[in-house]
Amino acid sequence: MAADGIWSADLASLTPGSWRMFASFTPDNGAQKGKDFVLSRTVTVPGRATKAPLPAAAGSTEVDGYTVTVKGELMAGMAHPLTVSVAKDGKPVTDLQLYLDTYAHLTAFHEGDAAFAHLHPTTKVDGDHGGPDLSFHAELSTAGNWRLFLQFQTGGKLHTAALTLRVG
The missing domain is CATH 2.60.40.1930 (Macroglobulin (MG2) domain)
Known part of the structure; x- marks a missing residue:
């Protein structure tokens, strides 16, 4: 987290397409201390997207x-x-x-x-x-x-x- 309160994270290069990003966190102080939060948003990487099937279920x-x-x-x-x-x-x-x-x-x-x-x-x-x-x-x-x-x-x-x- 930067001094201005903005969080950032380095990511590996993403292939073209639509990605859903999630951030899960629990504040350790303030009015929301101990409460679980999840933030998400869709990020689009430009280029030709190809749909990949989910790998088969495995143990x-x-x-x-x-x-x-x-x-x-x-x-x-x-x-x-x-x-x-x-x-x-x-x-x-x-x-x-x-x-x-x-x-x-x-x-x-x-x-x-x-x-x-x-x-x-x-x-x-x-x-x-x-x-x-x-x-x-x-x-x-x-x-x-x-x-x-x-x-x-x-x-x-x-x-x-x-x-x-x-x-x-």
């Missing part, structure tokens, strides 16, 4: 040499447990570091509309000893495909794993 994905596995049977509009496990070279990872006060951030976007959810694990925080399993209390509002992005940190490096989850 696991690879990122930066890590395998991220998601387990749970979610039903739309109902809270259900969701477990995310992190492994590297077939071995459970137990050195997840805190990233923004928790071991992971899971953001889910519904295919075809602007519905989204931002979830934090309910797993107890114990220094830089997180993993391999992270428990989430997940409630996704609509049936269909959701694109999940899990951010977690190891060795001071932030990793973002993406996969598609089918919600009944």
Whole structure:
């Protein structure tokens, strides 16, 4: 945040098309202290846009040499447990570091509309000893495909794993 109160973030180059940007935050002081906010807006990148299909639903994905596995049977509009496990070279990872006060951030976007959810694990925080399993209390509002992005940190490096989850 700059001195004038304007927030900015560097982004990788975006391909042409329409993008929906989200900012999720909780003030730590003032009249709105502790209240969760989400701001969003559509950004258009000029050029010829091509529509890409959402990848097929899968229970696991690879990122930066890590395998991220998601387990749970979610039903739309109902809270259900969701477990995310992190492994590297077939071995459970137990050195997840805190990233923004928790071991992971899971953001889910519904295919075809602007519905989204931002979830934090309910797993107890114990220094830089997180993993391999992270428990989430997940409630996704609509049936269909959701694109999940899990951010977690190891060795001071932030990793973002993406996969598609089918919600009944």
